Amino acid sequence: MDWLKKARWHSEQLTKRTFHRQLRLGVTGLSGAGKTALLTAIVHQLTQSHSSHLPFFSVMQNRWLGARIDDNQLPQLPRFAFEKNLSYLQQQPACWPPSTVGWSQLTLALRYQSESSLRARFQDYQETELVLVDYPGEWLLDLPMLQQSYQQWCEQSWLLFAQPHRAATAESFKQKLRTIDLNDASVLSVQELCGEYSTLLQQFREVAGAYLNQPGRLLVPGEFEGTPLLQLLPLLPEQLAQGGALVDLMQKHFASYQTQVIEPFYRQYFSGLDRQVVLVDILGALNAGESALLELKQSLLLILQSFDYGPEHWLRRIFKPRISKVLFAVSKADHVTPDQHQALTLLLQQLLLQHLQSVKFQLCPYEVMAIAAIKASEAGFVKQNGLQQACLRGFSATTGEALTYYPGDVPRYWPDHQLFTEHHFEFQSLAPLPWPKQQVLQHIRLDHLLEYLLGDKLT
Ligand SMILES: Nc1nc2c(ncn2[C@@H]2O[C@H](COP(=O)(O)OP(=O)(O)O)[C@@H](O)[C@H]2O)c(=O)[nH]1
Ligand SMILES: [Mg+2]
Missing domain, CATH: 3.40.50 (Rossmann fold)
Incomplete structure (x- = not known):
């Protein structure tokens, strides 16, 4: 060179x-x-x-x-x-x-x-x-757990599960917890119980429209899929006072979840x-x-x-x-x-x-x-009673049928209870528009x- x-x-x-x-x-x-x-x-x-x-x-x-x-x-x-x-x-x-x-x-x-x-x-x-x-945003929802004790987390969780839109879904898991032996911390029973809690979180999300589900990794485990770090559930607050091997184990898992799951996520x-x-x-x-x-x-x-x-x-x-x-x-x-x-x-x-x-x-x-x-819709106007009315054209995500419709107004302020009693929002999901290649x-x-x-x- x-x-x-x-x-x-x-x-x-x-x-x-x-x-x-x-x-x-x-x-x-x-x-x-x-x-x-x-x-x-x-x-x-x-x-x-x-x-x-x-x-x-x-x-x-x-x-x-x-x-x-x-x-x-x-x-x-x-x-x-x-x-x-x-x-x-x-x-x-x-x-x-x-x-x-x-x-x-x-x-x-x-x-x-x-x-x-x-x-x-x-x-x-x-x-x-x-x-x-x-x-996943679910992982950010775990942040407040870093500042809580296991006891506080259980109390907060069960307060949330008692809310009207969650209570019915949570009932059978609550009954189940009432019947368990708090001294039984065997691998199989802990696995089963945590599996049921994880199903409950999924039901909350799907049936009750609930977003605030902790620990977030139970819904979206990422690299922790199948690891004992995710064996965590909130026992009933009154059970903590009774003590037992299962209470000790959950307290230990809560601490591990804080230091080995939540903190590393923020750091890494x-x-x-x-x-x-x-x-x-x-x-x-x-x-x-x-x-x-x-x-x-x-x-x-x-x-x-x-x-x-x-x-x-x-x-x-x-x-x-x-x-x-x-x-x-x-x-x-x-x-x-x-x-x-x-x-x-x-x-x-x-x-x-x-x-x-x-x-x-x-x-x-x-x-x-x-x-x-x-964008899955084309916006346009239709004439209705001599007036121009805004509308969308697209394909229904569920049936695939072609739609021309007015989806409705979005409230300009946080809707109050009254609005929800009078009105049911129904913004349709649309399938993607046909996409010619090259475009x-x-x-x-x-x-x-x-x-x-x-x-x-x-x-
Ligand atoms: N019409 C429309 N639907 C969208 C758009 N982005 C997402 N969706 C819908 O929302 C669903 C979930 O989106 P996705 O990107 O998978 O969400 P993620 O779970 O946050 O990754 C999709 O399957 C679509 O039905 C968009 O820009 N327009
Ligand atoms: Mg995604």
């Missing part, structure tokens, strides 16, 4: 190192909120799209050179199944990819020209490694994130009724605690947070007509504000918006989402 070549090679290495940037974007939300759809859409849009599809994503307007999946990421980590997910949307009829369990990630290399004319003169392009991390995954999207399916909660909406609210308040960055916050003892922006996104906005999008955003804003008004709470910069990762998937405000989360880092 002559000296000129050598010098150029060194300078290239140096520039690469100097300008090599990495950005870790977390995508979370409770099961069914739309994480898989959003990640699939983000990867698809960044690798396939051009400026006309993402008009508000500024880097795409005149500096974008492209993006590709970088599979050199650590092969031992679960890879987000982007190609498989996309193939479901390409089927005829198109269908949604199955919801995933656990966490996964995918790395994209984003190439663009620098905004600075000086840098652009010395470098052909900038490259940023975007690591997309998908993890959460602490490395730079930006975060929290998806919220408000329409689903409105459909499920008043108690579901109330629990969604409580769950979100718990999730918010993970983003409380006040200097005195106890979470700082476990890890150093570095998330500098959070986007709270109402998902599936394509299930309502565009004139209702603002109401969706307002609902979520009101909820967040209630909490943020507390003086002690310090959230990093955040934004709220209504999005559809993959880019339709979305709502994905460009705003990308601009807010990545725009300032791609300069």
Whole structure:
């Protein structure tokens, strides 16, 4: 290598190192909120799209050179199944990819020209490694358990299970607990009992529309699937005073769950994130009724605690947070007509504000918006009694039939009890629209989402 070549090679290495940037974007939300759809859409849009599809994503307007999946990421980590997910949307009829369990990630290399004319003169392009991390919001719901004793957790759990929408579902498990021998901590009986508790949590979610289910890993175990760390259930508070081998074991498992499941999650995954999207399916909660909406609210308040960055916050003892922006996104906005999008955003804003008004709470910069990762409807108008009425066109997710309909209004304020007694919300689920190959998937405000989360880092 002559000296000129050598010098150029060194300078290239140096520039690469100097300008090599990495950005870790977390995508979370409770099961069914739309994480898989959003990640699939983000990867698809960044690798396939051009400026006309993402008009508000500024880097795409005149500096974008492209993006590709970088599979050199650590092969031992679960890879987000982007190609498989996309193939479901390409089927005829198109269908949604199955919801995933656990966490996964995918790395994209984003190439663009620098905004600075000086840098652009010395470098052909900038490259940023975007690591997309998908993890269940259920895991964030475990955070408050870190500050509780086993006794407090049992008391809080059974208070929750006594609520009208949960009581009937919980009754048979409660009766079962009353008959068990508290001195029997044999492997088989503990396994059976924990299996029943895990089924109860699933029933809460499916039958009672309940979101606040702990421990979150019992519903979405991830890498702890089948391990004794997940053998945990809340005994009846009065049983703790009686004592016994089973009480001792549960106390021990509760402590292990805190130190070997919850804390490592915050240290290993959460602490490395730079930006975060929290998806919220408000329409689903409105459909499920008043108690579901109330629990969604409580769950979100718990999730918010993970983003409380006040200097005195106890979470700082476990890890150093570095998330500098959070986007709270109402998902599936394509299930309502565009004139209702603002109401969706307002609902979520009101909820967040209630909490943020507390003086002690310090959230990093955040934004709220209504999005559809993959738009499953066409919005339009029909004439009714001589008047233009907004409507949607799409295909029912359950029957596949073509629909033209007005889905109804979204309340602009948190609905009170009276509204739920008078009105039953029924926002239909839609199947994905047929997707001719070569075309880019339709979305709502994905460009705003990308601009807010990545725009300032791609300069
Ligand atoms: N219409 C519409 N439905 C969506 C959208 N995103 C998700 N969904 C629906 O919500 C379901 C759950 O989404 P998914 O991404 O699997 O949620 P996850 O459990 O958070 O990963 C999907 O099967 C779709 O029915 C969207 O952008 N538009
Ligand atoms: Mg998923």
